[in-house]
Amino acid sequence: MVQIIANNRNRMDDMRMRAVMDHKQAEMMAFALNDPSKMPSVEEAYPFIKTVTKSVAEPEWKQDQLLLMQQSQKIKTARKFKKTT
Known part of the structure; x- marks a missing residue:
């Protein structure tokens, strides 16, 4: 069970890294086309990138x-x- 959780966490970290890299590439392309105002933020483009912190009281x-x-x-x-x- 612990291994499954660790694998899922690693997979999500990889997906976050890819999302950031994709966003940076798209941002550069938008600047190249001189229209960066229509570019969504990383969080808007990839909603899973927000890390949910569980506050355990x-x-x-x-x-x-x-x-x-x-x-x-x-x-x-x-x-x-x-x-x-």
Whole structure:
């Protein structure tokens, strides 16, 4: 499953690279014909080029767990320091 995801990601990266190169070539051709105003942007020409970022919010219990672990570590350190003095 991981390999399939990696292969799909590589394929999409290749498609993005080709899209950018195609767009640059078309942009140069438009400049050569002296009409670049009608040239669509890369995102308009290739809608898949936009990378979708998935924002994964950390669950509240994870934040609570992290806070609890930090507090317990402070208590352990204080107890250890108390025993040594």
